[in-house]
Amino acid sequence: MFLFILKRLAQIVPVILGVTLVVFLIMQMVPGDSAVILAGEGASIETVEELRENLGLNKPLYEQYFSYIANVFQGDFGNSLKNNQPVLDEIMIRLPITMELAFFSILITIVLGLIAGIISAIRPYSLSDIGVMVVALLGISLPSFWLGLLLMYVFSIKLQWLPVAGWDSAAHIILPAITLGAGGAAIVARMTRSSMLEVVGQDYVRTARAKGLKEHVIIYKHALRNALIPVITVVGLQFGSLLGGTVLVESVFAINGIGRMIVDAIRTRDIPMVQGGVLIASLVFVFVNLLVDIMYRVFNKRIDLN
Amino acid sequence: MKNEVVLEVKNLKTHFISKKGIAKAVDGIDFVLRRGETLGIVGESGCGKSMTSLSILRLIPSPPGKIVDGEILLNGKDLVKMSNEELRKIRGNQISMIFQEPMTSLNPVIPVGEQIAEALRLHQGLSKRQAWDKSVEMIGLVGIPSPEKRAKQEPFQLSGGMRQRIMIAMALACTPEVLIADEPTTALDVTIQAQILEIMKDLQKKIGMGIIFITHDLGVVAEMCDQVGVMYAGQIVEHQNSATLFRNPLHPYTQGLIGSLPKLYENQEELQIIEGTVPSPYDYPDGCRFAERCPFAQKMCIEKQPELIQYDEDMKVRCWKYTAQWQEESSSREMVTQ
Ligand SMILES: Nc1ncnc2c1ncn2[C@@H]1O[C@H](COP(=O)(O)OP(=O)(O)O)[C@@H](O)[C@H]1O
Numbered sequence: 001m002f003l004f005i006l007k008r009l010a011q012i013v014p015v016i017l018g019v020t021l022v023v024f025l026i027m028q029m030v031p032g033d034s035a036v037i038l039a040g041e042g043a044s045i046e047t048v049e050e051l052r053e054n055l056g057l058n059k060p061l062y063e064q065y066f067s068y069i070a071n072v073f074q075g076d077f078g079n080s081l082k083n084n085q086p087v088l089d090e091i092m093i094r095l096p097i098t099m100e101l102a103f104f105s106i107l108i109t110i111v112l113g114l115i116a117g118i119i120s121a122i123r124p125y126s127l128s129d130i131g132v133m134v135v136a137l138l139g140i141s142l143p144s145f146w147l148g149l150l151l152m153y154v155f156s157i158k159l160q161w162l163p164v165a166g167w168d169s170a171a172h173i174i175l176p177a178i179t180l181g182a183g184g185a186a187i188v189a190r191m192t193r194s195s196m197l198e199v200v201g202q203d204y205v206r207t208a209r210a211k212g213l214k215e216h217v218i219i220y221k222h223a224l225r226n227a228l229i230p231v232i233t234v235v236g237l238q239f240g241s242l243l244g245g246t247v248l249v250e251s252v253f254a255i256n257g258i259g260r261m262i263v264d265a266i267r268t269r270d271i272p273m274v275q276g277g278v279l280i281a282s283l284v285f286v287f288v289n290l291l292v293d294i295m296y297r298v299f300n301k302r303i304d305l306n
Numbered sequence: 307m308k309n310e311v312v313l314e315v316k317n318l319k320t321h322f323i324s325k326k327g328i329a330k331a332v333d334g335i336d337f338v339l340r341r342g343e344t345l346g347i348v349g350e351s352g353c354g355k356s357m358t359s360l361s362i363l364r365l366i367p368s369p370p371g372k373i374v375d376g377e378i379l380l381n382g383k384d385l386v387k388m389s390n391e392e393l394r395k396i397r398g399n400q401i402s403m404i405f406q407e408p409m410t411s412l413n414p415v416i417p418v419g420e421q422i423a424e425a426l427r428l429h430q431g432l433s434k435r436q437a438w439d440k441s442v443e444m445i446g447l448v449g450i451p452s453p454e455k456r457a458k459q460e461p462f463q464l465s466g467g468m469r470q471r472i473m474i475a476m477a478l479a480c481t482p483e484v485l486i487a488d489e490p491t492t493a494l495d496v497t498i499q500a501q502i503l504e505i506m507k508d509l510q511k512k513i514g515m516g517i518i519f520i521t522h523d524l525g526v527v528a529e530m531c532d533q534v535g536v537m538y539a540g541q542i543v544e545h546q547n548s549a550t551l552f553r554n555p556l557h558p559y560t561q562g563l564i565g566s567l568p569k570l571y572e573n574q575e576e577l578q579i580i581e582g583t584v585p586s587p588y589d590y591p592d593g594c595r596f597a598e599r600c601p602f603a604q605k606m607c608i609e610k611q612p613e614l615i616q617y618d619e620d621m622k623v624r625c626w627k628y629t630a631q632w633q634e635e636s637s638s639r640e641m642v643t644q
């Protein structure tokens with residue numbers, strides 16, 4: 001297990017290299033010139049050139065890239081082109097917000113998904129099952145910005161139960177977390193249902209029944225524990241798309257997290273900011289995947305043997 | 307206390323009802339099980355042995371399965387009519403079951419000791435500690451070395467033979483009155499099989515439970531059983547003491563089965579096999595279900611189904627050959643040929 005974790009941590013280095021390279025290249029290909037945008041409308045050619053010189057933007061590409069990488073490994077993500085503040089400072093302010101949003105979203109994904117999946121699986125093809133699965137299908141097919149706007153319209157504008165946007169109180173978390181977690185919850189629900197239905201037909205569940213165990217013990221102790229093994233993997237995958245989703249949801253609900261930071265930075269071609277944001281998001285993703293793999297092994301000791 | 311009837315099954319019918327039609331998997335089974343006695347149920351695969359045993363604990367997958375008729379009396383109380391809650395208190399406590407597949411019948415993520423202990427806590431009200439100790443004791447009793455260590459392991463760390471011993475320990479933990487063993491050794495190799503059978507006989511002497519032993523292996527029947535019911539196409543076609551069955555099989559099907567055993571001392575060139583196929587449970591013929599494969603079949607066999615008749619004390623058979631009508635018919639046949 002220890003060796004396994006060590007190996008996985010070592011894999012982070014190529015991930016950093018790959019992600020920065022890809023982002024770096026994409027930002028080069030996007031039309032628009034950061035020096036021109038930075039200098040503002042109506043700036044003279046001389047001003048723009050001076051800016052370019054100061055920012056090191058006229059050096060060859062590979063040189064720009066390698067000096068960036070060297071700095072990153074020393075914990076220096078560069079400064080924002082916009083206000084010359086260190087990128088890392090900005091990230092440290094915004095990361096907790098995004099993490100909080102992600103945490104509550106994944107909580108909704110897991111809790112809502114499991115409950116719905118179990119309800120469905122207990123009575124397959126009943127009305128409750130069909131109802132849950134129709135809602136789940138909607139949850140998967142609705143784009144999250146659309147769901148976000150819908151929720152905002154109903155609960156904030158019409159009913160006025162919850163704040164429209166921002167990130168000041170616990171009430172502010174509810175709608176964005178639901179918006180972001182809903183799609184995942186739907187996928188987890190479907191996975192839990194099919195996994196439970198498969199497990200319930202297994203011989204060991206019949207054994208549990210033959211022992212005279214109560215129905216809830218059979219479901220939660222004997223069936224669910226086994227059914228969860230594939231669900232864990234799905235939750236891990238969901239976390240990845242959830243990180244992508246923060247970009248949209250933070251924009252819809254005007255939350256100053258990493259996602260919105262990246263979008264704003266792309267708009268102003270603030271390359272160090274974009275790179276820093278994407279790099280941090282990738283690192284979080286890699287760590288969460290590692291966590292999921294460890295959990296998978298804890299739940300399913302059989303694979304540790306091989 | 308021996309000879310006292312613990313379980314009596316009367317006219318049990320378990321059918322599977324689906325779009326494909328009605329599969330009469332179990333179609334009117336009767337038997338009696340006495341304390342301390344072993345009743346064997348033999349028959350080819352698919353004849354309804356497992357469905358009979360699952361019906362007793364009402365573990366038939368439902369839908370599509372359903373007990374459509376009959377009574378299952380445990381000490382005179384009908385399990386078919388019981389509420390689920392009442393039945394739950396009987397399962398694993400008064401009636402236990404061992405299944406054919408030791409590899410898949412234990413929960414893969416729960417330590418085996420806990421899988422035994424949970425039944426003890428439930429039915430005997432033991433504390434966590436007491437149940438665990440009893441569980442370890444049971445694991446030792448079925449002949450697994452270092453039971454304390456094994457109890458903490460999960461099934462994947464145990465061999466097939468050991469898992470089946472765990473199943474036996476689990477089934478017998480609450481000292482049931484009836485143990486149903488559905489082909490408990492079929493999946494195991496021969497030496498392990500012999501050990502498991504030894505353990506079952508041993509524990510039967512200690513606990514005194516009645517055993518319903520389901521198998522398709524006549525060798526195992528001879529070794530284990532006092533009484534034998536021979537099943538064919540969802541019905542019992544012959545019922546005898548196992549001592550007399552091998553010497554004097556009555557039903558042509560049983561005769562075929564016993565004839566198909568390789569005999570050690572006889573110079574037998576070929577295994578005798580019964581020709582033809584078993585009729586589909588969706589579409590049984592009107593007459594005797596074995597008639598199509600029976601070397602003795604007459605017109606009456608194809609027309610009408612024979613009843614299970616008392617041939618002699620402790621001997622029952624479902625065959626026209628042993629009826630008065632058969633005698634009459636055959637004498638008239640002889641007259642025609644003369
Ligand atoms: N789920 C099911 N649906 C329909 N028929 C079934 C089902 N399960 C079992 N049966 C029928 O029950 C018959 C008896 O099966 P079983 O009791 O398992 O035989 P065996 O004697 O080999 O244990 C089978 O031939 C099959 O037709």
Ligand SMILES: [Mg+2]
Pocket residue numbers: 355356357489
């Ligand atoms: Mg069977």
